Amino acid sequence: MDAFLSESLTSLGKRDKLTPTTATLSDIRTRQDSLQLCRPVTPYQSPERGAFLTPFLIKVAATGFGSGYAPIAPGTAGSLVGIVLYLALTRLPWPLQLVTILFLALLAVYVSGEAEKIFNKKDSSYIVIDEIVGQQFALFLVPPKILYVALGFFLFRLFDIVKPPPAAFCQAHLPGGWGVVMDDVAAGIYTNILLLLVVYFVSR
16 A cells, blocks of 8 residues: 555656646746846947947037027028038039038938937927038029029028928928938928029029
């Protein structure tokens, strides 16, 4: 009888080892969930550790060398910086000028997106690099004469404020820096078309 009881207990122990109980399965699932939670998560790459531009350079570029900090009409101040840049670019052949403007537009998209993180605000008023780039589109191929430059400046500011389609859509729906910059590009293109028409009829 003792031998029979001993053999029965041994077989029960083997079955317990081979067949986990409900509690054991629950413990296994709990451990798996814990391991899943403990897996390392890729940390947020803040602008403070950006590999392309430092936060200081991003602020300098985004604010148009500080013009975006103007207490009144920072966008207008940024457009004035854009005119200075336009006058410098007119020394280049027009194909190189176009390539430079397109490069500046892409740079502005990146800088604006990073600046939004730094200023912690969507399309912050401090960000005026979009106005600077938009002004380049507005005055592209326009002769550097006072009348044309002044007209281009005021038309661009008007279109930038009114935001005719698709400018308003770009600002409202495009993500990150694209939404900041592309509405000004659209305003610049509207301005450029009208301005080139004026130049054409005046020069006839």
